[in-house]
Amino acid sequence: MRPESEGAGDTPRAAKLGTLALLAAFASGDPDERIRFRDVFAGLGERAFGMLLFVATLPAFIPVPGVGGAVSGPLTILIGAQLLIGLHRPWLPRFIAERGPQRAAMARFERRLAPWLRRLEHLVKPRWTGLLDHRLANLLSGLLLILLGLLLSLPIPFTNYLFAVLLLLFALALLERDGALMSVAWGAGAVAVLVFGVLSGNLAAMAMDWVR
DSSP: OOOOOOOOGGGGGGGGGOOOHHHHHHHSOOOOOOHHHHHHTTOGGHHHHHHHHHTTTTTGSSSTHHHHHHHHHHHHHHHHHHHHTOOOOOOOOOOHHHOOOBHHHHHHHHHHHHHHHHHTTTTTOOOHHHHHHHHHHHHHHHHHHHHHHHHHHHHTTTTTHHHHHHHHHHHHHHHBBBBHHHHHHHHHHHHHIIIIIIISSSHHHHHHHOOO
C-alpha cells in the first residue's frame, strides 16, 4: 500500500495496519515528496495521536545539536496539551499541518527502526485498552508529553536520543493500543522528568519564565 499526497490514512485499511506497516507505507514513493502532518493521522481514529507523535519524534534523531529538539519539542508539547484537555482527534495549526518530513527522511527512519519494531511486534499488542481510554490516563500522558517536550526543547547535552526513545514508547502504546506499554512509558517518562528536569532545575526555570 502506498500513501499518496492525500495521505495513507484516508484508506479504511490504515486503521488496521501495524506501526511498521504504516511507517513503510509513508516511506514508500517519491523520496522528494513531502508528507504533510495532516495526512499522517487522517483516518486513523483513536490511533491518530500515536502516529502524529511517532512522526513528530523523527527530527529528534537528527544528529545536529539544537535542530531536533527545536522541532520535535514544540510538536510534542502541542500533542500533549491536546491529550491533556481531552481532544479525541489531533488538531494542528494550518502552517504546521501543511508541513512535514520528506519521504526520504521517513525511509531513513524506517530503516533505522525496522529491526527493533519487528522484535517489538511480538511483544506489543492491544491490551488494557480501557486504561488508555480513561480520562485520567489521557491527563497523565498529556502532562508527561508536555514535560518531555519541554526537556527536549532545552539544550541538555546528549539527551535528544534518550527523550526521542521515550516519546516512541508513548507513540507505540497509542498506536498499538497497548495499555501495558503505556504504563512502562509513564514510569520511564516520570523518571526522566525527575532526573533531567527537577534535579537540573532547567524545567522549573522554564516554567517560571512562562508564568511571568
